[in-house]
Amino acid sequence: MSIGHTLLGLLESGPRHGYDLKRAFDEKFGHDRPLHYGQVYSTMSRLLKNGLVEVDGIEPGGGPERKRYAITDAGVTDVQQWLATPEKPEPYLQSTLYTKVVLALLTHRNAAELLDTQRSEHLRLMRILTDRKRQGDLADQLICDHALFHLEADLRWLELTAARLDRLAEAVTR
Amino acid sequence: MTATATPPAGSLLTAHDLRKAYGPTTALDGASFSIHPGEVVAVMGPSGSGKSTLLHCLAGIVTPDSGSITYSGREMATMNDSQRSALRRSEFGFVFQFGQLVPELTCVENVALPLRLNGTSRKEAERAALTWMERLEVDGLKGKRPGEVSGGQGQRVAVARALVTNPRVLFADEPTGALDSLNGERVMELLTEAARSTNAAVVLVTHEARVAAYSDREVVVRDGKSRDMERIV
Ligand SMILES: Nc1ncnc2c1ncn2[C@@H]1O[C@H](COP(=O)(O)OP(=O)(O)OP(=O)(O)O)[C@@H](O)[C@H]1O
Ligand SMILES: [Mg+2]
Numbered sequence: 240m241s242i243g244h245t246l247l248g249l250l251e252s253g254p255r256h257g258y259d260l261k262r263a264f265d266e267k268f269g270h271d272r273p274l275h276y277g278q279v280y281s282t283m284s285r286l287l288k289n290g291l292v293e294v295d296g297i298e299p300g301g302g303p304e305r306k307r308y309a310i311t312d313a314g315v316t317d318v319q320q321w322l323a324t325p326e327k328p329e330p331y332l333q334s335t336l337y338t339k340v341v342l343a344l345l346t347h348r349n350a351a352e353l354l355d356t357q358r359s360e361h362l363r364l365m366r367i368l369t370d371r372k373r374q375g376d377l378a379d380q381l382i383c384d385h386a387l388f389h390l391e392a393d394l395r396w397l398e399l400t401a402a403r404l405d406r407l408a409e410a411v412t413r
Numbered sequence: 414m415t416a417t418a419t420p421p422a423g424s425l426l427t428a429h430d431l432r433k434a435y436g437p438t439t440a441l442d443g444a445s446f447s448i449h450p451g452e453v454v455a456v457m458g459p460s461g462s463g464k465s466t467l468l469h470c471l472a473g474i475v476t477p478d479s480g481s482i483t484y485s486g487r488e489m490a491t492m493n494d495s496q497r498s499a500l501r502r503s504e505f506g507f508v509f510q511f512g513q514l515v516p517e518l519t520c521v522e523n524v525a526l527p528l529r530l531n532g533t534s535r536k537e538a539e540r541a542a543l544t545w546m547e548r549l550e551v552d553g554l555k556g557k558r559p560g561e562v563s564g565g566q567g568q569r570v571a572v573a574r575a576l577v578t579n580p581r582v583l584f585a586d587e588p589t590g591a592l593d594s595l596n597g598e599r600v601m602e603l604l605t606e607a608a609r610s611t612n613a614a615v616v617l618v619t620h621e622a623r624v625a626a627y628s629d630r631e632v633v634v635r636d637g638k639s640r641d642m643e644r645i646v
Contacts, residue, residue, distance in 0.1 A: 355633050358457075358622075359642040365626035373602065387623055394622040401635075402459055 241335075242274070243282050244321040247291060247314050248342035254295040254309035257283060267345075267411065268338050283308060291317055318346070322353055325360035328390055336393075340400060344408045354401045361390050361397075425450045425614050426582055431470055431480035433463075433637075440466040441477065442637030450581065453605055453615040455628035463637040464618045465586055471616060472505055472584050473497040485581070502531060506575035506583045506613070508604070510590040513571050514559035521546065521555035524574040531578065538577075545573040549603050565596030572604050576611070583608055586618045594623070601627045 242264075249255065249263050257279055265273040283306075286292045291314035298305040310318075322343055326335055336357065343350040365387055372383040400407070424447040433441040440463045448454050456464050469475035471482060473489055482489040484504075489497065506527075507513075514523045524542035529535065546552040549569040554562050562570065568588065575583055588604065589597030605627045608615045619625050630643040 351635065355640060355642065358633070359631065362622065362625060362631055365622060366628075369623075369626040387626070391622045398459065398620070 241321065242278060243286060243291075244318060245338055245342065246279070246282055247286065247310055248318045248322075248346060250292060250308060250310040251315060251318060251346045254307050256298075256305065256307050260308070267341060268334075286314070289313075318342070319348075322348060323356070325357045328361045328364045328393065336397070336400075340404075340407070341411050344404070344411050350404055350408075351401060354397050354404075358394060358397055361394055365390050423449055426471060426482070426484050426616075428467070428471055428482045429480055431467065431477045431482070433466055433470065433475065433477045439637050441470065441480075443480075444634060444637060444639040445641070446471060446632060446639060447641075448582070448614045448616060450614055451609060451612040452630075453608065453617060453628040455625035455631040456616060456618045456634060457620065457625055457631050458634035460620070462634045464634050466637075467634060467639065468584055468586055468616055468618050472507070472582075473501055502527065503578060504581045506578060506580035508568075508571050508575045508583070508585040508588045510587040511564075511567075514567060514574070516559050519556050519558055520551065520562065520570045523559065523570060524577055527574060527578045542573065542577055545577050545607075546570070548607055549573045565592050565600065568592060568596070568600050569603065572600060572607070576607050576613070579611055580613055583613050583615045585615060587620070588617070589619070589621065589624050597621070597624060 245264060245268060246260055249260060249267075255263065257276075260283075261274050261276065261279045264279075283292065286308075287294070291311055292308045293311055294306050295309035296307040298307070322339055326339075339353060340350050342348075343353050368383045368387050368390075372380045372387075375383070427447040429445050431441045431444045431446075432439075442463075444463065444467050446454075446456075446467065456467060458464055466475065470477045473482075473484075473492075476490075484500065492500070514520075515526065518526065521539055521542050524546055525533075525535070525538035528538035528541060533541075543552055543555060546555060549572055551562075551566055551569045551573065554566055554570065559567055559570070568591070572588070575585075583604075585604065589600050592600060601624055605615065607613075615628075617624070617628055625631055630641075633640045633642060
């Protein structure tokens with residue numbers, strides 16, 4: 240999962256201090272793996288260098304956690320692009336997809352569209368595998384089937400999430 | 414989106430801005446669709462989103478409240494009931510989830526039925542029926558009645574029956590919905606192979622991704638609105 244994009248997305252609703260960003264991240268996405276402060280600051284300095292965020296204010300007392308960051312227009316475009324680009328289908332990408340869906344809801348983008356685009360990307364690979372299976376021998380069939388069942392599991396999660404978008408939107412914006 | 418329907422070049426069946434309500438329930442809310450000869454299009458989307466209603470409108474079984482449907486350059490709304498049912502009998506084939514074979518008839522009689530209804534002699538109809546049953550690997554069941562064959566076998570018989578008239582469009586609503594994955598995939602393989610060999614278009618409603626993977630592209634229906642993934646992306 241891309242921590243940079245996620246932190247950027249969290250800044251879209253308004254400027255935040257470093258410690259506030261970490262708290263928001265942990266609360267929404269860090270259930271099993273909270274961020275270290277070090278990760279936050281190294282990520283933020285990279286985003287600063289790339290012009291995706293700017294320092295909006297510094298509280299007295301010094302130290303990186305006192306900096307207040309704001310997203311730039313280039314940052315917003317970057318988040319937009321990340322959300323609109325489907326993930327490469329591979330096993331266990333649900334945490335990235337989950338993050339994207341939540342961020343889309345938080346920033347009032349179209350989460351259903353994001354899921355449709357991802358489904359399309361998965362189906363594209365599933366068509367290739369299905370075609371290979373049709374032409375292949377039994378070994379090809381078994382290998383392709385294994386991949387197909389995994390991709391199908393992603394898609395079932397996707398459909399279920401699509402069906403629960405309204406409830407999820409309520410929960411994350413609360 | 415423009416207000417007038419301009420079917421994409423080369424398309425066989427096109428629907429534009431279809432709306433259909435059942436009392437207070439909006440089943441279709443501006444759905445559009447188009448398919449080329451020989452193309453397999455999966456119609457996907459959540460339960461109750463309007464997939465079957467869209468298929469029924471496209472097939473001339475249900476009349477939309479508004480919007481236009483063009484088949485082979487002809488506007489469906491301008492046809493009367495008997496013209497529409499003639500179209501269904503001669504140009505369209507249908508496969509549904511279950512319950513479509515006539516229980517009193519043998520399998521070969523079931524497959525031959527659409528030809529018999531079109532006036533073909535019994536002998537000729539059953540000869541054509543057997544050819545299709547061979548292609549779907551169920552010719553061994555010709556003398557059995559639907560109650561005496563398995564779900565997967567019955568579904569292949571139903572596919573043979575849908576294809577026996579050489580339809581230009583095959584409508585399939587969850588054709589593998591009642592089958593396990595192995596049988597479902599075999600039915601899809603045989604169905605798409607047969608359709609491709611006759612250049613028939615297939616409108617395939619399914620909620621299963623592995624079934625949709627037999628299509629060339631997918632259209633997603635949500636809240637009665639359609640989204641053509643290929644033409645948008
Ligand atoms: N004959 C009918 N009379 C009344 N309401 C109907 C009728 N047919 C469909 N509906 C309603 O229209 C909406 C769309 O139904 P439709 O059967 O097209 O959905 P679907 O996408 O095929 O769902 P499923 O995946 O469950 O088959 C639903 O709310 C349904 O209850
Ligand atoms: Mg249905």
